[in-house]
Amino acid sequence: MMELVRKAYLSFILLFLYAPILILIAYSFNSGTYSTEWEGFTLDWYKSLAKSSDLLEITFNSFLLAFLAATGATIVGTAAAIALKRYQFLGKKAMQGLLFALLMSPDVVMGIALLVLFVALRMDLGFFTLLLSHITFGIPFVIVTVMGRITSLDENLTQAASDLGASEFQTLHKVILPLLWPAVLSGWLLAFTLSMDDVIISFFVSGPDFEILPLRIYSMVRLGVKPEINALCTILFILTMAIVFTSRKLVGDEE
Amino acid sequence: MNEIVVSLHGVTKKYGDLSILNGVDLEIRKGEFLTLLGPSGCGKTTILKLVAGFEFPTSGEIRLNGRVVNQEPPEKREVNTVFQSYALFPHMSIFDNVAFGPRLRGVLEETIREDVKKALEMVQLSHLSDRRPHQLSGGQQQRIAIARAVINKPSVLLLDESLSALDYKLRKQMQVELKQLQRQLGITFVFVTHDQEEALSMSDRIVLMHKGVIQQIGTPTEIYESPANLVVANFIGEATFFDSVVVDHSEKGIALETEGQKIHLKDTKTKAKPGSKLKILVRPEDLRVERFLKDITEAFSFEGVVEDILYRGTVIDLCIRLKSGHVIQATEFYNEDSDALGYKVGQTVFVTWVDGWEVLLEDA
Ligand SMILES: Nc1ncnc2c1ncn2[C@@H]1O[C@H](COP(=O)(O)OP(=O)(O)O)[C@@H](O)[C@H]1O
Ligand SMILES: [Mg+2]
Numbered sequence: 335m336m337e338l339v340r341k342a343y344l345s346f347i348l349l350f351l352y353a354p355i356l357i358l359i360a361y362s363f364n365s366g367t368y369s370t371e372w373e374g375f376t377l378d379w380y381k382s383l384a385k386s387s388d389l390l391e392i393t394f395n396s397f398l399l400a401f402l403a404a405t406g407a408t409i410v411g412t413a414a415a416i417a418l419k420r421y422q423f424l425g426k427k428a429m430q431g432l433l434f435a436l437l438m439s440p441d442v443v444m445g446i447a448l449l450v451l452f453v454a455l456r457m458d459l460g461f462f463t464l465l466l467s468h469i470t471f472g473i474p475f476v477i478v479t480v481m482g483r484i485t486s487l488d489e490n491l492t493q494a495a496s497d498l499g500a501s502e503f504q505t506l507h508k509v510i511l512p513l514l515w516p517a518v519l520s521g522w523l524l525a526f527t528l529s530m531d532d533v534i535i536s537f538f539v540s541g542p543d544f545e546i547l548p549l550r551i552y553s554m555v556r557l558g559v560k561p562e563i564n565a566l567c568t569i570l571f572i573l574t575m576a577i578v579f580t581s582r583k584l585v586g587d588e589e
Numbered sequence: 590m591n592e593i594v595v596s597l598h599g600v601t602k603k604y605g606d607l608s609i610l611n612g613v614d615l616e617i618r619k620g621e622f623l624t625l626l627g628p629s630g631c632g633k634t635t636i637l638k639l640v641a642g643f644e645f646p647t648s649g650e651i652r653l654n655g656r657v658v659n660q661e662p663p664e665k666r667e668v669n670t671v672f673q674s675y676a677l678f679p680h681m682s683i684f685d686n687v688a689f690g691p692r693l694r695g696v697l698e699e700t701i702r703e704d705v706k707k708a709l710e711m712v713q714l715s716h717l718s719d720r721r722p723h724q725l726s727g728g729q730q731q732r733i734a735i736a737r738a739v740i741n742k743p744s745v746l747l748l749d750e751s752l753s754a755l756d757y758k759l760r761k762q763m764q765v766e767l768k769q770l771q772r773q774l775g776i777t778f779v780f781v782t783h784d785q786e787e788a789l790s791m792s793d794r795i796v797l798m799h800k801g802v803i804q805q806i807g808t809p810t811e812i813y814e815s816p817a818n819l820v821v822a823n824f825i826g827e828a829t830f831f832d833s834v835v836v837d838h839s840e841k842g843i844a845l846e847t848e849g850q851k852i853h854l855k856d857t858k859t860k861a862k863p864g865s866k867l868k869i870l871v872r873p874e875d876l877r878v879e880r881f882l883k884d885i886t887e888a889f890s891f892e893g894v895v896e897d898i899l900y901r902g903t904v905i906d907l908c909i910r911l912k913s914g915h916v917i918q919a920t921e922f923y924n925e926d927s928d929a930l931g932y933k934v935g936q937t938v939f940v941t942w943v944d945g946w947e948v949l950l951e952d953a
Contacts, residue, residue, distance in 0.1 A: 491676050504693060
């Protein structure tokens, strides 16, 4: 009896989480343009998507931005996490506190703050301001992910390395980083996905020269959901799933 | 042969206001098997960390092969550690783990291959060199950790509770192996344990610690037979204590009042003032128990009643309540011919020991 309840509960949760996406995927193959009724299978929306070079370019922009931002955030965040866990320095406690404040702070606040900063620095809004912003909001997530892993490492491992003659740098290179790698990858993925779907912060700090997908979709939807958007979102969803599964596999093999 | 490899002079270690080590003086001789023994939390690991360089002393001086190393980082010291958790690198094969030290020193890869092979043969695990640490049993990981350390030919090998995680049988076996290995390599071993039996059976010398202070340094026999104070006596082996008050002492011995009697012992080393309190320590196996007063050959004996009898293979433990109400434990050996088995609960017996086999300790 309990078993049955548990299964039902689990199915319900999964259905609740994935029903909207499943409906979206179904509609992307629906030949009816405006209706919410099923009018037959079609690939037309995908075809017209492929012809819209504009949308393809914007999609590429988004991937490029997410890739660079995730990489930047991962480098800075991993270094910061190692510093926070391994070294004593002035203001360490304050930095830890600020980190969590940053994680919790609303996107609107973050967006406006960054905008004010860029304006004060007289920077033109565009690719660079977007990249800097996306790196900024990715960093705390990377730090938290990597710090979790460092905490679970046996501190004797780094002691053993220096005991056997490794300098600080050699310990980092040969022991700490290889062991942190799964967490670094997870951090990168998190930063990548966060960048891919950010609307609010990007809204404040982007310019007309460099358009990105989430903002474009957002503005398109205001004129009504077009079937092409369903198709685009389906592709994005499948890509995301693919990335998540391959990374899980990579990490799984490593452990 | 009495060359000093490591020495600690007046070493103290504090964490904040908390004092962990108090004025530790210790000289470790080349090639010896030295054991740091003491209850958990007494500062044994802290001493190892100071020698290895993971922690630095608050005050005092640590010398390694004659040079002061107080603030020297671990990678500069010719000391290697075998960690309690083994600390094998999980992302490397067994071969790469053992080759870690030599590679850092830039040894030729060919030489490394030879050396690693030899080191693995030494611990009888050469067939496992391609495995990952997690594929090995606890005992095997332990040996790899030792191989990884000794391949660097350190002046001193530090082993922190290395055998505590192993089950009883494997532990006994590793005790023998470790001792053989140490003789074979001629490397100085500093071994930490809280297990007195392990310490007594393996060590050339034992350092007995209590609350961050060294209580006694000596061979296992010295520590067992002549404990320096009550702390040592209580920690090592079983002990029966008799409270006593000094009546008098002269060059012929000492007169004590204990268990309601005045007894005379030939001990002349103890120079306690008349009226001061002493504890008489006698090991249970040194107590002699007789059923008839006429069998007592010593000048003194205490009458008591057998309260309990425990059979333990070749010996029996007798719990005896003396007339004063003091309950003591005596261990008697027996062979089939003797009538030692004839003890009965409730029986009256007489207890004594050979004059001179006791230890007199100041009652703190
Ligand atoms: N980094 C530290 N900060 C504060 N106290 C510590 C630290 N390391 C050890 N101690 C304390 O020092 C005492 C001795 O520890 P340790 O040397 O590990 O004892 P042992 O190895 O004999 O069990 C313990 O009471 C322990 O709590
Ligand atoms: Mg310890």
